[in-house]
Amino acid sequence: MTLTDDDKKTVEKYALQNAVKYGQAPQIGAVMGRVMGECPHLRSKAKEVTPFIQEILTEVAKGNPDQWQARLEEIAPELIEELCAKKEPDKGLKELDIEEGQKVVMRFAPNPNGPPTLGSTRGIVVNSEYVKKYGGKFIIRFDDTDPQTKRPMLEAYDWYIDDCKWLGADPDEVVIASDRVPVYYDYAKKLIEMGHAYVCFCDGADFKKFKDAKEPCPHRDVSPEENLEHWEKMTAGEYEEKSAVLRIKTDIRHKDPALRDFGAFRIVKTPHPRPEVGDKYCVWPLLDFEGAIEDHELGMTHIIRGKDLMDSEKRQTYIYDYLGWEYPKTTHWGRVKMHEFGKFSTSALRKAIEDGEYSGWDDPRLPTLRALRRRGILPEAIRKFFIEMGVGETDISISMDTLYAENRKLVDPTANRYFFVWDPVEIEITGKEPCTATPPLHPTENRGNREIEAGPKLYICKEDADKLSAGSKIRLKDLYNVEITSLEPLQAAYLNDSIESVKKEKMRIVHWAPSNGIPVTVLSPDGEFHGTGEKQIANELDNMVQFERFGFCRIDSVNEEVIAYYTHK
Structure with missing residues (x-):
């Protein structure tokens, strides 16, 4: 068609x-x-x-x-x-609705089942930036009350704090939900005593039938005294998993089924991975309950959450109304989709790593901060990227090129230039004694020159070699001009050093590497590139460089071989 x-x-x-x-x-x-x-x-x-x-x-x-x-x-x-x-008139963050004299308190609440990704980084940056703007308090709260389905990783707690500091988003307070289970139990007990919560023994499928029919389940109208007894047995471990759930009473006839008598606690007997928690608890709060309690306990004034979580807010409002609390001011934002990554979840990434699909959380193909940091994306670029994105309910589809453009502005003035030849092919030059090329370390900054020994044998990229034909003339960048005399083996004869003849004869300019260079491997989202580079690259450990005609890279390790992580063009 x-x-x-x-x-x-x-x-x-x-x-x-x-x-x-x-x-x-x-x-x-x-x-x-x-x-x-x-x-x-x-x-x-x-x-x-x-x-x-x-x-x-x-x-x-x-x-x-x-x-x-x-x-x-x-x-x-x-x-x-x-x-x-x-088009919005201004980029950046809009003003918050602040009451006179109010101290802004905002939080970022991740589940530490993996390190921060680009998806979660938006929450870190925007919340911390608002707090800086208004001189408030920024809290990191680990919502780690699911030891089974979204099981926390012990390393991830430190990863989050480290990445927050790297982003310039140091938290004023760190709260770990699994340390505060007794607080949630106290509020659960209070709601039971008030008649606003009950222990439900219905099978999940049976309860759904009642809920869909807008009818109460048989346990809904049990007295608070009897519900307290069931609650005590739940927390004492006398009931099996999935046999009982503590539910919050709402409007059982509400037009939205998602708001009818939602679950607040469930039984999970899998030990928590944190050794200080372990098997101390077998009844764990669901996020809607835990988050509602913590946002009040920690004094949240403003919350930014995904528009897909509007139902969570409506469920939590029941708890706030029952306890006589005022709900924080809430702003909703749409999803951000990065073209290069599509849909991704931390759980899916974790499984892929465990299956050996990726080398680790810092694999350059992943959308994690650990990967972006290792590739040389700077925190200033990430902050500007998300701040200028702003806060709005419209879903955003954007390319990583936008982030790369911000990063390029920062790294271009400081990154030294070097030759790196990937997929190298040897070329033999006749008619020229060994010499030394002295190209500049940077094309515009006065930073001096590097020295590259050029003997009778050099390396060029295979993709350049494949375009050559006998008799073609090329300029070896910052070196001299040659004429191809043989393709197999690849040989060339020295012509001259003249720059004028390059323009006059419209020669292609080809970059090269010395035969005594250093082996280089570049790890990138598109795979690995193996080749040879200038020896001086070994002096750039942990620095950003630009491999000419290839892209910006961060030098990750230097031993007998240089390992570099690709940043962007």
Whole structure:
């Protein structure tokens, strides 16, 4: 199947709009959504038409921002107006609703079942930035009350604190929920005594039938005294897992089934991984209950949470109303989808690591802060990236290129330049005595030069070698000009050192590495690159460098071989 002319125009206009909006090549995911919305006849044939749509996107990507803008104004000016209408006047964080004299208290509450990812980093950055702005208090609260399904990792507690400090988001207080179970028990008991909570012995499927029918289960109207007895037996370990649940009474006839008598505590007999907790408790609070209690106990004034958690807020409001508390002011934000990673969860990443799919939490292919730090993404770039993203309910689909652009501004002035030849091919030069090349360490900063010994044998990339033909002339960057005399083996004859002849004869410029260079392996999201680089790279341990024609990298280790982590172009 092929696209009609009208279909092609629809694809082009939405591709252009996406390109204009983000200032970069259009992303197929975002464009597909708009196209399928306007062309319902294509929905059942999405797989068939995707290659044709991608062809149009590839053609659009060849343009530049000015060309995209002009073409979009020509074929669909209404989409320019749509962009202007949606564009917020200011980047960054909007003002919080603050009462006079109020001290702002905000929190970030992760489940430590793995290290921070880009998804959780937004919460760290934005909450801490608001607290800095208003001179308030920033709390890290570990919601680690699920020792079974989302089992905490002992290392992750320290990873979170370390990453927060690295981001410039040092917490003023750290709270661990598994240390505070007695507090939750006290409130559970109080709610039972008030007649607002009860122990339910229904099988899950049976309770769902009652809930869906808007009918109370048989245990709902048991007296508080009898419920307290059941509660004591629950916490004493006398009931088996899944045999009893403590529920909060709500409106059993509420129009939203998710709000009808929700679970607050369940029985889990798997020991907690923290040795100081272990098997001390067998009844654990669910997040809606634990979070509600802690937000009050810790004095939260403002909460930022995903719009997908609006039901959680509605459930928690019942607890606040029963206990006579005022709910914190809440802001909701939409999801952020990174094109390069799609959907990901910490649990899924953990399983993939355990299965050997990734080398660890800092594998360069992963969206974890540990991976980004090792690759050389700076905390200042990450903070600016998320702060400028702001807080809004609209779901955001964005490319890592936006973060890379922020990072590039920071690392470009400081990163020394070096030659790295991946997938190397040896080339023998005749007619030239060994010499020393002295290219600059940086193209614009006055930082001196490096020295590279150039003997009769050098290395160039295979992709460059494959483009050569006998008689072709090339410039070995910052060295001299040669003419190819043989392809197998690859040989060349020295011509001259003239820069003028490079321009005059339109020679290709090829970078190279010395035969006595140092082995280099670059670990990147796209795989490993093996080759040879200048010896001086070994002096850049832990520093950011730019491998010319390859990209920015962070030098991770230096032994007999240099290991570098790819950052970005």
